[in-house]
Amino acid sequence: YPRNRDTNAFRSQYTIQGQLGKGHFATVYLATEKQSGLRYAVKKFEKRSGPGERSKVEGLQQEIAVLMAISHPNMLCLKDTFDESDGVYLVLELAPEGELFNWIVTKQKMTESETRKIFAQLFQGVKYMHERNIVHRDIKPENILLIDKELHVKLADFGLAKIIGEESFTSTLCGTPSYVAPEILEQSNRRRYTRAVDVWSLGVVLYICLCGFPPFSDELYSAENPYTLSQQIKMGRFDYPSPYWDAVGDPALDLIDRMLTVDSDKRITIDECLEHPWLTQQPMTLTDSTDGLTGALAGLDFTRRKPVRERTLLSSINDVRVGKVLNSQKPDQPAVKVWDKNQGTKKLAPQQRSKAKGGHFEQTLEQ
Ligand code: ATP
Numbered sequence: 001y002p003r004n005r006d007t008n009a010f011r012s013q014y015t016i017q018g019q020l021g022k023g024h025f026a027t028v029y030l031a032t033e034k035q036s037g038l039r040y041a042v043k044k045f046e047k048r049s050g051p052g053e054r055s056k057v058e059g060l061q062q063e064i065a066v067l068m069a070i071s072h073p074n075m076l077c078l079k080d081t082f083d084e085s086d087g088v089y090l091v092l093e094l095a096p097e098g099e100l101f102n103w104i105v106t107k108q109k110m111t112e113s114e115t116r117k118i119f120a121q122l123f124q125g126v127k128y129m130h131e132r133n134i135v136h137r138d139i140k141p142e143n144i145l146l147i148d149k150e151l152h153v154k155l156a157d158f159g160l161a162k163i164i165g166e167e168s169f170t171s172t173l174c175g176t177p178s179y180v181a182p183e184i185l186e187q188s189n190r191r192r193y194t195r196a197v198d199v200w201s202l203g204v205v206l207y208i209c210l211c212g213f214p215p216f217s218d219e220l221y222s223a224e225n226p227y228t229l230s231q232q233i234k235m236g237r238f239d240y241p242s243p244y245w246d247a248v249g250d251p252a253l254d255l256i257d258r259m260l261t262v263d264s265d266k267r268i269t270i271d272e273c274l275e276h277p278w279l280t281q282q283p284m285t286l287t288d289s290t291d292g293l294t295g296a297l298a299g300l301d302f303t304r305r306k307p308v309r310e311r312t313l314l315s316s317i318n319d320v321r322v323g324k325v326l327n328s329q330k331p332d333q334p335a336v337k338v339w340d341k342n343q344g345t346k347k348l349a350p351q352q353r354s355k356a357k358g359g360h361f362e363q364t365l366e367q
Contacts, residue, residue: 010082010089025159043090059159066134066158074125076156095145095154104141109212117151120279125155127270130195133164139201140179178214179204182234182262196264203259211244236262251278
């Protein structure tokens with residue numbers, strides 16, 4: 001696929017200035033186009049031989065095919081591609097403010113207004129993709145990039161994206177453990193899954209944005225909650241523990257409930273997400289603390305479908321907020337970064353592994 005096959009064509013046109021990020025498959029650099037002075041993000045795939053190389057090349061071809069097929073304000077845009085002796089380079093639009101994940105970590109959680117602004121864009125982007133028979137399959141805060149401080153976002157990393165055919169399902173087991181839909185984990189039943197997997201992952205991200213910790217996590221494992229991450233997801237077992245969810249309005253909880261519906265046939269679609277009152281009934285007040293009241297004030301008929309109950313799921317990590325389920329080499333044992341609220345210090349769980357060491361899994365998740 002790569003367009004420019006001349007050796008050194010990339011370096012003659014661009015200057016690399018530093019590293020922006022590193023993923024499972026590639027390293028992303030900040031680069032300037034010499035002629036225009038414009039800045040881009042360059043994703044470089046090293047050429048190596050050995051195990052895993054074939055799936056990497058297939059992933060790269062898929063990513064280029066998807067990037068070339070899309071053009072939307074909330075999707076990262078591909079400018080050019082180079083195939084050189086030391087690697088394949090994708091020149092991408094730069095997202096100067098980096099990952100949404102870092103924004104959440106810095107702020108601990110986001111307000112409903114901020115989250116609403118981001119999700120209005122994400123839903124539009126995913127709707128556009130789904131209409132073109134593309135399923136992203138790896139939506140997570142690390143793949144949602146911020147363009148500016150006004151919270152304009154773009155969806156990135158189409159390495160696992162799939163253009164689905166007329167059958168409208170895909171059956172490869174893939175994703176990032178905390179964000180995968182239950183039907184992906186039921187692969188042993190040969191259940192097929194569709195666009196609905198992206199809605200599930202977006203639901204997980206929405207949950208994280210509003211409270212700062214994930215709905216499903218192995219860190220929640222305890223005597224009262226003896227379920228692994230995979231079991232929690234398959235059972236759709238999550239909660240809205242107090243006090244973290246007290247100020248969040250019922251429309252948000254209703255939307256999350258509908259997005260995290262285990263039965264993919266009953267799960268809300270991306271079109272329905274765009275029409276959900278959480279997005280369409282904009283709060284009349286400007287302060288976030290009153291956001292949660294606006295549903296009631298506007299006379300909306302929302303009952304809290306999952307009332308704030310005892311903190312069963314979070315009891316094992318009393319007063320510790322789970323910030324991020326990091327990628328780990330053992331996908332069923334994700335590492336978790338935690339913040340101790342009492343000491344205000346960052347602590348890393350012992351099993352934490354570097355993000356670079358792996359995020360995706362293929363065919364390995366424990367059933
Ligand atoms: P993964 O292991 O998640 O699949 P990957 O190897 O496919 O990763 P990306 O997720 O595309 O690589 O990029 C890795 C990181 O580089 C991103 O999480 C982000 O921090 C940074 N990055 C990627 N593209 C851009 C961009 N256009 N602008 C700014 N930063 C970017």
